[in-house]
Amino acid sequence: MEKFHSESIGATNVENLQFNVPIRRMRRTLLGTVPVESPLYSFHPVTRFFSLILLGVAPLFIDTPELNVLWIMLILLLMIYGRVDMSRLKIYVPLIFTVALFMFSIAILLPGEDPTYIPFKFMGITIYYQRIFWALVSYVRVMALLFGSIQYFLTNRETDMLVSLQTLKVPFPVTYFVGLSIRGADMFMQDMKTIREAERARGLDEGSLAFKDRAKLYAMYMIPLFTLAIRRADEIGNALFVRGYTFAGEVLGGGKRTSTVMNLYQFKVRDTFLCALQVGLFVTMAILQLKFSQFRIDHSPLNAYFLSILT
Amino acid sequence: MAPIIVLNNLFWQYEGQEDFALREICLKIEESSFTSIIGPNEAGKTTLVSCIRGLIPRSYHGILRGSIEVLGKNIADKTELELAKEIGFVFADPEAQFTAMTVLEELAFGMENIGFSLNEIKERLEWVTEMTNIQDLLDKSPFEISGGQKQRITIASMLALKPKIFILDEPTSMLDPLGKDQIINILTTLKEQEAMTLIVVEHNIEQIAPLSDQIVLMADGKVLKSDSPQDFFCDIEPLERLGIAVPHITSFASNLLDLGLYEPPLPLTIEQAIGPCRLILEQRGRE
Numbered sequence: 001m002e003k004f005h006s007e008s009i010g011a012t013n014v015e016n017l018q019f020n021v022p023i024r025r026m027r028r029t030l031l032g033t034v035p036v037e038s039p040l041y042s043f044h045p046v047t048r049f050f051s052l053i054l055l056g057v058a059p060l061f062i063d064t065p066e067l068n069v070l071w072i073m074l075i076l077l078l079m080i081y082g083r084v085d086m087s088r089l090k091i092y093v094p095l096i097f098t099v100a101l102f103m104f105s106i107a108i109l110l111p112g113e114d115p116t117y118i119p120f121k122f123m124g125i126t127i128y129y130q131r132i133f134w135a136l137v138s139y140v141r142v143m144a145l146l147f148g149s150i151q152y153f154l155t156n157r158e159t160d161m162l163v164s165l166q167t168l169k170v171p172f173p174v175t176y177f178v179g180l181s182i183r184g185a186d187m188f189m190q191d192m193k194t195i196r197e198a199e200r201a202r203g204l205d206e207g208s209l210a211f212k213d214r215a216k217l218y219a220m221y222m223i224p225l226f227t228l229a230i231r232r233a234d235e236i237g238n239a240l241f242v243r244g245y246t247f248a249g250e251v252l253g254g255g256k257r258t259s260t261v262m263n264l265y266q267f268k269v270r271d272t273f274l275c276a277l278q279v280g281l282f283v284t285m286a287i288l289q290l291k292f293s294q295f296r297i298d299h300s301p302l303n304a305y306f307l308s309i310l311t
Numbered sequence: 312m313a314p315i316i317v318l319n320n321l322f323w324q325y326e327g328q329e330d331f332a333l334r335e336i337c338l339k340i341e342e343s344s345f346t347s348i349i350g351p352n353e354a355g356k357t358t359l360v361s362c363i364r365g366l367i368p369r370s371y372h373g374i375l376r377g378s379i380e381v382l383g384k385n386i387a388d389k390t391e392l393e394l395a396k397e398i399g400f401v402f403a404d405p406e407a408q409f410t411a412m413t414v415l416e417e418l419a420f421g422m423e424n425i426g427f428s429l430n431e432i433k434e435r436l437e438w439v440t441e442m443t444n445i446q447d448l449l450d451k452s453p454f455e456i457s458g459g460q461k462q463r464i465t466i467a468s469m470l471a472l473k474p475k476i477f478i479l480d481e482p483t484s485m486l487d488p489l490g491k492d493q494i495i496n497i498l499t500t501l502k503e504q505e506a507m508t509l510i511v512v513e514h515n516i517e518q519i520a521p522l523s524d525q526i527v528l529m530a531d532g533k534v535l536k537s538d539s540p541q542d543f544f545c546d547i548e549p550l551e552r553l554g555i556a557v558p559h560i561t562s563f564a565s566n567l568l569d570l571g572l573y574e575p576p577l578p579l580t581i582e583q584a585i586g587p588c589r590l591i592l593e594q595r596g597r598e
Contacts, residue, residue, distance in 0.1 A: 028452060158412040183412060186454075235407035238370055243410060243468070244395025244424035251426030252392040258429050260419035260436075 030153040030161075030182070032088050040082040040155050044271040048156055049164035050278040051078075056148030058282055059141050061289035064300045068140040075147045082155050092150065099146075100139055107135035118310050129310055133303060158182045163262055172249040172257060180236070184229070191228045195221060314339040315476060315508050316363055321377035323358060323367060332358045334532045336377070340510065340525070342475075345502050347519045348512045350529035351554050356512045357403075359529065360478045362386075363510065365394045382475065396425050399469035403481040405461035406454065408468075414456075415449040418468050425472060435471045443467040443497055459490025466497060477501070478510045491515060498522060517558045520544070521579045528555070541576035560584050567591070 026033040027041075034040075040048060055075055062068050079086065108127055111117070117128040158179055165175040200206075206214060244252070251257050288294040297303050321336035333355050340346050348356050361367045365386045368375050379386040382397060389397070402408050411417040418439065422432045440446045443463045448456060453464055462482055469477065479498075483491040495518045501507055502522055513519045520526065526543040528536040530553055536543065544550070547557045547565050557565075560578050564587075567573035572591055578584035 027450075028455065159416060179412065180410075232407065235402070235404070236410065238366060238402070239408035239410055241366065241370055241391065242364065242395060242398075242400040242408075243421040244392045244472075245410070245420075246391060246424070250392075251424060252396060253426055255426045258423050258427065258432060260423060260429065260432050261413075261416050263429055 027157070029155055029157050031150065032085070032154050034085075034155050035083045038083045038155065043274065044167070044265055044267045045156070045160040045164040046167045046267065047271045047274045047278075048152065048160060049168075050275050052148065052152035054148075054278045054282050055151060056145055058285050059144035059148065061285050062141065062144075062295040063137055063289075063297045064295050065137050065140040066300060066302060067295060068137075068144045071144045072140075072147050075144070075151050079151050079154070082151075084151075084154055088154070089150070092146070095146070096143065099142060103135045103139045103142075104132070107131045118307075120310060129306065133297070133306065137297060137300075159261055163259075163265060166259055166262055167267070172259075173247060176245075176249070184232075187232060188225060188229060191225055192221060195224055313342055315342040315382060316340040316510075317378075317380040318359075318362070319378045319380070321362065321379060322375070323362060324374040325358075326372035326374075328373075330532070332373075332532050333362065336532075336534055338527065338534055338537060340508060342508055343506045344524040345498075345509045345522050346511070346525045346527060347516070347523040348510065348527045348529060349514070349516055349519075349555060350535075354529040355532040356529050357480050358532075360400070360480055360510060360512055363476070364398050364400045364478055365389065365391075366400070392425060395421065396472060397475050399472055399474035399477040401462075401465050401469055401477075401479045401482050403484045405458065405465045405485070408465050409453045409461075412452055413449070414445065414451055414453050414464055417453050417464060418449075418471055421468055421472050432471075435473070439467045439471040442470065442500065444493075457490070458486050459493050462486060462490065462494055463497065466494070470501075474507065476508045476510065478512075480512045481514065482511070483513065483515055491518070495519070495522075514556070516556055520558055520561075521583075528553075540579050544577050544579070545575060547577075 025036060027036045027038075055071070055078075059068050059071055062071065076086075079089075108125065108131075111128045111131040114128075114130070117130050119126050119128050121127070161182075162175045162179050165178065166172065206217070209217065249257055285295075289296075316339070318336050318338040321333055322331050323333040324331045336359065348359065350356050358367065361371070362375075362379055363381065363386075365381075367373070369391070381389070386394070409417055410420050415436075418436055419432055422435060427435070440449065443466055445460065445463050445467055448460060448464065453461060456464075462485075466479070466482065483494050486494065495515075498509065498511065498519075499522060501509060511519060520540050520543075523540050525537060526540055527534055528543070528550070535549075544557060544561045544565070547562060550557055558579055560581050560583075564573050564577045564584055568575065568577065573587060578587070
């Protein structure tokens with residue numbers, strides 16, 4: 001029997017536990033699959049969790065769109081480093097376009113009123129520069145937040161998230177609730193898929209339905225979905241009961257609860273360094289923007305260029 | 312052997328239901344025995360094992376009368392953790408019982424709740440994964456594997472706790488023939504190697520009867536019959552009236568018995584029937 005390669009789970013002491021697990025090529029993550037030999041897995045889940053905080057939240061401090069574009073490029077490079085199948089990002093293209101359409105439409109159609117706005121004509125429509133540029137700033141920021149989250153959820157599993165939260169001393173019932181919620185969302189989607197497939201098997205052609213009828217159809221899904229969700233909650237409750245789970249997470253004899261999966265991972269020196277670096281960078285960015293406004297729009301060369309043309 | 316489970320005049324009515332789901336249940340189950348509970352649908356089999364496990368009345372509302380004693384103590388006096396350690400329970404639908412996103416976590420979850428040390432968890436994991444042949448699945452999601460594998464994982468997650476009493480509620484009902492055989496093999500191994508008290512609710516009598524020390528027949532919330540397999544099948548007509556599928560070889564021998572060609576006890580397996588059948592053929596040859 002082959003032993004699980006320690007790198008494949010990012011834990012050097014797996015072999016000490018001597019679980020006879022074979023090598024697997026791909027690992028299913030929350031949003032896809034990633035090769036088990038991805039270099040990202042050599043880092044502790046906490047290190048990866050801090051990357052979510054940094055990459056997924058720090059763009060909120062940045063108004064300068066150029067910096068957020070660089071931020072997105074950094075995230076994409078990290079995905080390539082993590083051996084993510086970049087073709088999977090195609091599924092997010094409709095989302096990227098929808099968000100753009102929504103944000104720019106609002107900026108064009110509902111600009112509001114301000115005497116300082118600089119108007120210009122584009123295809124016969126009056127557009128106000130400040131509104132459209134702010135829409136661009138917000139859009140790029142949202143994209144940075146989106147890609148930061150995709151990067152994390154595409155390369156991590158629910159287990160990684162729970163291990164990181166438990167390492168950060170979040171109480172077990174809380175981490176377990178998070179895990180069950182993620183699982184619940186996944187099951188909800190699976191149930192919906194099953195119901196839709198059953199409808200198609202009975203000859204329903206969604207494509208032929210008018211928008212109103214399609215909306216009605218989706219509303220009708222809610223009844224079986226919620227019924228199933230309630231039944232599943234009952235079943236999981238029973239399953240937890242027979243496994244001796246108590247809400248407070250107490251154990252027989254009042255001792256400390258062991259976490260088997262936490263012992264599969266080792267927090268190495270480089271993890272300490274990277275965590276400190278990421279937290280430091282996050283705090284620095286927050287201070288630079290909140291106290292010194294270093295990432296405001298005025299610092300954008302693109303903004304300066306457009307203003308020079310329009311004024 | 313001393314009874315490990317004693318049900319005394321047990322009645323149970325689910326809240327909102329007009330009739331009692333269980334009525335006048337008096338049953339003793341001996342330690343380290345293999346008890347099969349059979350009966351038509353809606354007979355009260357699942358309700359009965361839920362009472363033994365303590366799911367009733369803890370997780371369901373209703374009226375309970377009578378007493379349930381497990382390991383010499385009323386079940387109402389036991390804590391949830393004590394119950395989890397002493398009584399394992401496997402539900403019919405394996406997917407409905409998963410509480411974690413990897414098989415390893417699923418197996419370890421119960422042991423962590425009970426408070427086992429890491430070394431103990433490690434030892435038990437090795438034992439249980441070998442016993443149920445799921446060594447290759449530890450890193451997988453329990454939702455990604457076949458039905459038979461899923462049920463083996465739920466069995467393993469309970470077995471890892473090494474409960475004194477292990478209840479399986481229709482463990483093969485949602486499985487294909489291969490999956491059913493694998494579960495029966497695990498039950499056979501458990502009966503042969505472990506001193507557990509096994510209680511199995513099952514429709515697959517053909518495979519389960521030969522393993523049983525006691526078979527309990529239920530219908531309409533009552534225990535109609537409780538006997539050793541040989542005595543249980545001595546009269547198969549009432550069973551067939553209830554729609555209970557008697558093992559084919561038992562049915563065949565029963566027909567021979569009616570013709571005066573077979574001597575009791577009735578066989579439960581082909582192996583048990585070979586000797587008597589050979590004798591009949593030899594006698595007929597001489598005649």
